[in-house]
Amino acid sequence: xxxxxxxxxxxxxxxxxxxxxxxxxxxxxxxxxxxxxxxxxxxxxxxxxxxxxxxxxxxxxxxxxxxxxxxxxxxxxxxxxxxxxxxxxxxxxxxxxxxxxxxxxxxxxxxxxxxxxxxxxxxxxxxxxxxxxxxxxxxxxxxxxxxxxxxxxxxxxxxxxxxxxxxxxxxxxxxxxxxxxxxxxxxxxxxxxxxxxxxxxxxxxxxxxxxxxxxxxxxxxxxxxxxxxxxxxxxxxxxxxxxxxxxxxxxxxx
Amino acid sequence: xxxxxxxxxxxxxxxxxxxxxxxxxxxxxxxxxxxxxxxxxxxxxxxxxxxxxxxxxxxxxxxxxxxxxxxxxxxxxxxxxxxxxxxxxxxxxxxxxxxxxxxxxxxxxxxxxxxxxxxxxxxxxxxxxxxxxxxxxxxxxxxxxxxxxxxxxxxxxxxxxxxxxxxxxxxxxxxxxxxxxxxxxxxxxxxxxxxxxxxxxxxxxxxxxxxxxxxxxxxxxxxxxxxxxxxxxxxxxxxxxxxxxxxxxxxx
Ligand SMILES: Nc1ncnc2c1ncn2[C@@H]1O[C@H](COP(=O)(O)OP(=O)(O)OP(=O)(O)O)[C@@H](O)[C@H]1O
Ligand SMILES: [Mg+2]
Numbered sequence: 001x002x003x004x005x006x007x008x009x010x011x012x013x014x015x016x017x018x019x020x021x022x023x024x025x026x027x028x029x030x031x032x033x034x035x036x037x038x039x040x041x042x043x044x045x046x047x048x049x050x051x052x053x054x055x056x057x058x059x060x061x062x063x064x065x066x067x068x069x070x071x072x073x074x075x076x077x078x079x080x081x082x083x084x085x086x087x088x089x090x091x092x093x094x095x096x097x098x099x100x101x102x103x104x105x106x107x108x109x110x111x112x113x114x115x116x117x118x119x120x121x122x123x124x125x126x127x128x129x130x131x132x133x134x135x136x137x138x139x140x141x142x143x144x145x146x147x148x149x150x151x152x153x154x155x156x157x158x159x160x161x162x163x164x165x166x167x168x169x170x171x172x173x174x175x176x177x178x179x180x181x182x183x184x185x186x187x188x189x190x191x192x193x194x195x196x197x198x199x200x201x202x203x204x205x206x207x208x209x210x211x212x213x214x215x216x217x218x219x220x221x222x223x224x225x226x227x228x229x230x231x232x233x234x235x236x237x238x239x240x241x242x243x244x245x246x247x248x249x250x251x252x253x254x
Numbered sequence: 255x256x257x258x259x260x261x262x263x264x265x266x267x268x269x270x271x272x273x274x275x276x277x278x279x280x281x282x283x284x285x286x287x288x289x290x291x292x293x294x295x296x297x298x299x300x301x302x303x304x305x306x307x308x309x310x311x312x313x314x315x316x317x318x319x320x321x322x323x324x325x326x327x328x329x330x331x332x333x334x335x336x337x338x339x340x341x342x343x344x345x346x347x348x349x350x351x352x353x354x355x356x357x358x359x360x361x362x363x364x365x366x367x368x369x370x371x372x373x374x375x376x377x378x379x380x381x382x383x384x385x386x387x388x389x390x391x392x393x394x395x396x397x398x399x400x401x402x403x404x405x406x407x408x409x410x411x412x413x414x415x416x417x418x419x420x421x422x423x424x425x426x427x428x429x430x431x432x433x434x435x436x437x438x439x440x441x442x443x444x445x446x447x448x449x450x451x452x453x454x455x456x457x458x459x460x461x462x463x464x465x466x467x468x469x470x471x472x473x474x475x476x477x478x479x480x481x482x483x484x485x486x487x488x489x490x491x492x493x494x495x496x497x498x499x500x501x502x503x504x505x506x
Contacts (some may be wrong), residue, residue, distance in 0.1 A: 054410050073416055080414045086407045089506050090429045102425060103415045132506040152415075 001131040002066060003190035004030040004156055010060035012043065012050055012214075015203060019058065020046045022213035028190070028205075030065075031228060033182055034221055039254040043214030044192045045083060049063030049159045051190065052080050064154060072156075076100070076108060079154030081162045083192075085145040093144050094120070094129045099169060100152040112152055119147040122177055124170070138165035143174070146150045151183070157189045164199065175202055183229050189220040196246045204230045208246065218249040296476040303482065304476040311465075312477075316484050318461040322378055322450035326385020327442055334390045335435070338397030339423065348398075359391045364452060371457045381458070385449030389442040396438040400431025436500040443492035447485055461486075474479060 002194040003030040007178035012021040022133040028034055036065040038044050049055040050062060063071045072078055087096045095102075097116050105112065133141055142165050164170045175198060182189055193199050199206055200222065208218040210215060225242060226232040232239050282297050292300065305312065337355075342349035361372035367384050374380035404426050412422050454463025461483045 049410075052414055073414065075414060078409075078414065082407055082411065084407060086405075086411050088408070088426070088429070090432070090504070099411075099425075100415055103412070103417045104419050107416075134506060234294055 002030040003063065004028045004032065004065060005230055006052075007065045010050070010062055011057065011058040012046055013058050014046075014055075017254045018214050020051075021199040022215065024060070024215065025218065026207070028188065028227050030188055031186055033189045033193065033202055033204045035199035035206040036089065036190060036209065037102055037196065037199050037206065037250055038209030038214070038217075039211050039250070040194075040213035042209045042210060042253070045160050047209075047214070048080070048160055048190060051156070052078050052158055069167050076104070076152055077151035077155045078202075079152055079157045081142075081146050081149045081157075081159040083160040083164075085133075086137075087141055087144055087148075089133050092132055093125060093136070096133065096144055097147045097151055099148055115151060116137045116147075122181075123147045123174070139167065141169060142166065146174075149216070153185070155187055157187055159189065159191045161192055161194060165192065171198070178202065179230065195237075196243050196250065197234065200246060201232065201234055206246065208249045218246070220246075261398050281420035293473055293475050296479055300476050301479045304480045308480075310478065312480055312484060315460060315462055315465045315481070316488070318378065318381075318458075319447070319450050319454065319463065320488055321487070322381040322453065322461070323385050323446040323492065325378075325382045327389055327446035327492065328384030329382065330389030330446070331393045331442055332440060333386065334393035338394055338401055341428065342401040343397055343423075345421070352398075355391070355394065356465055363388050363449065365458050367452055371453070376457050381450050381453030381461070381463075384453040385446045388445045392441055392445075393435065393438040396434040397431055400434035401427045403434070404430045433503050436496065436504060439496045439500075440493060442488045443496050446492065447489045451485060 005026065007024050007026045008024075010021060010024040011019055012024075013019040024047070036044050036047070040178055046055065050057055051064055051069060053064075053073040062069060079133045085195075088099070091099070093115060097119060100113060100187070101112060112222070117126075120129055123146060125140055128136060128140060131145070136144070136229050142162060146159075146162055148158075163174060166174065178189075179202060181187075191199070191200075191202060204223050204226070206218075206220050206222055206223075207216050209215065220242070222229070222242070224239050234240075275352075276300050282294075282299060285295055286292070316364060341352060347492040363384060366387065367380075370383050370387075371380045374383060380454070401423075408426055409422070412426055417425065448462070451463035453465070455459040455467055458464045462485050466478060466485075471479060
């Protein structure tokens with residue numbers, strides 16, 4: 001099976017000397033929904049930034065979609081939903097979602113379809129399409145940011161706590177929307193979250209990172225627990241047991 | 255219209271109108287009653303009368319000043335925006351030349367004006383240059399700050415999209431800088447007119463500045479006051495244009 005991300009002996013830090021991630025070995029199969037758990041400050045966002053070619057590793061190698069991360073970024077095969085929504089205040093919701101169409105389309109070899117309306121509906125933000133970001137709640141803003149990342153139809157989607165600002169009901173609904181989207185598109189998703197329940201419910205695989213330095217503490221393939229297409233019920237005893245197991249792993253990591 | 259909005263409208267428009275009207279009335283009736291002679295402060299009606307009597311003369315002097323102020327405004331601000339864009343893209347050029355620009359800014363424009371007239375002669379050009387110089391510096395400083403005000407996250411967003419430097423400038427830095435650009439343009443709408451008038455004081459027989467000097471030396475105080483009113487109308491018109499553009503381009 002092809003690898004979406006392959007890291008070997010990866011050291012990452014912001015200044016030489018301070019290593020945030022040390023000696024990370026991680027191979028992620030294409031089509032995986034990888035949930036990433038870990039205590040605050042352990043380097044989850046930092047890892048996503050290396051994958052997206054926003055940060056150079058200090059040592060080690062990393063391949064993304066079988067290629068150098070830089071090439072992948074140039075091809076725009078990666079979508080990124082940032083921890084804060086990072087909407088442009090002078091663009092309406094609609095124009096924020098369409099930002100990927102406004103940038104560098106002529107350089108791209110593949111065509112991006114304008115699926116703005118579909119995404120507005122899917123994210124439940126169609127009524128706000130003409131508003132400006134400052135007129136939205138935090139959760140609405142985050143949904144706009146997700147729609148923007150999805151517009152480019154990335155093969156690899158990096159999501160940094162995308163649903164942190166949402167209420168439970170909306171969050172559950174968007175969890176299912178995201179799973180549907182993942183099943184249909186066959187994309188790989190790296191999904192950082194602080195919610196153990198969400199991580200177990202969504203992931204086909206789950207890793208728990210430790211802090212100082214960031215390493216993999218636990219790595220579990222969830223597919224055996226789940227039905228066809230990564231389907232599961234939040235009440236399933238096996239799923240509940242897995243959540244408890246992840247909780248103790250996270251406690252040990254903190 | 256709802257009750258609170260009506261009250262807001264009253265406060266925004268009627269109250270200032272009342273304030274201005276009361277002062278004009280005091281000027282019209284109180285000052286003469288206190289014995290202030292008309293050759294020092296002519297009454298508002300006397301100034302209005304001069305508009306009727308010498309309207310053509312006043313207008314023919316308004317145009318040169320208006321053209322100089324507007325041209326200086328456009329050239330000075332455009333130069334500032336372009337230089338700010340250059341500075342933001344080259345640390346070296348900014349480090350090398352920004353201190354020089356800072357130094358030039360410490361020279362009072364009034365002291366610089368005679369030199370500019372020496373260089374450019376007596377036509378409209380030196381007045382345009384003075385108006386441009388006066389507009390230039392505040393816009394340069396605001397633009398450098400504004401172009402640099404996009405957050406690290408916003409730059410990362412554009413990097414993920416592999417935006418070119420041109421796209422980063424046009425789609426991120428420039429829109430980010432617009433509110434700061436407009437706040438310096440508002441100031442420049444007044445200072446550009448000052449620049450043009452100062453230029454005319456020093457060497458010109460045309461324009462509101464020249465008219466002010468002539469009227470002063472000839473004790474034509476009603477004409478002097480009319481010229482002052484026109485200068486103020488000029489600044490206000492420029493200001494209104496700037497605010498209209500701001501409403502159009504800064505919607506959030
Ligand atoms: N731009 C930066 N410069 C220097 N150090 C940084 C920078 N960004 C993050 N760090 C440090 O790197 C470490 C990992 O940060 P990171 O943002 O990856 O954590 P995280 O796991 O995403 O945490 P959280 O769950 O709170 O978002 C932290 O100790 C942080 O202080
Ligand atoms: Mg983070």
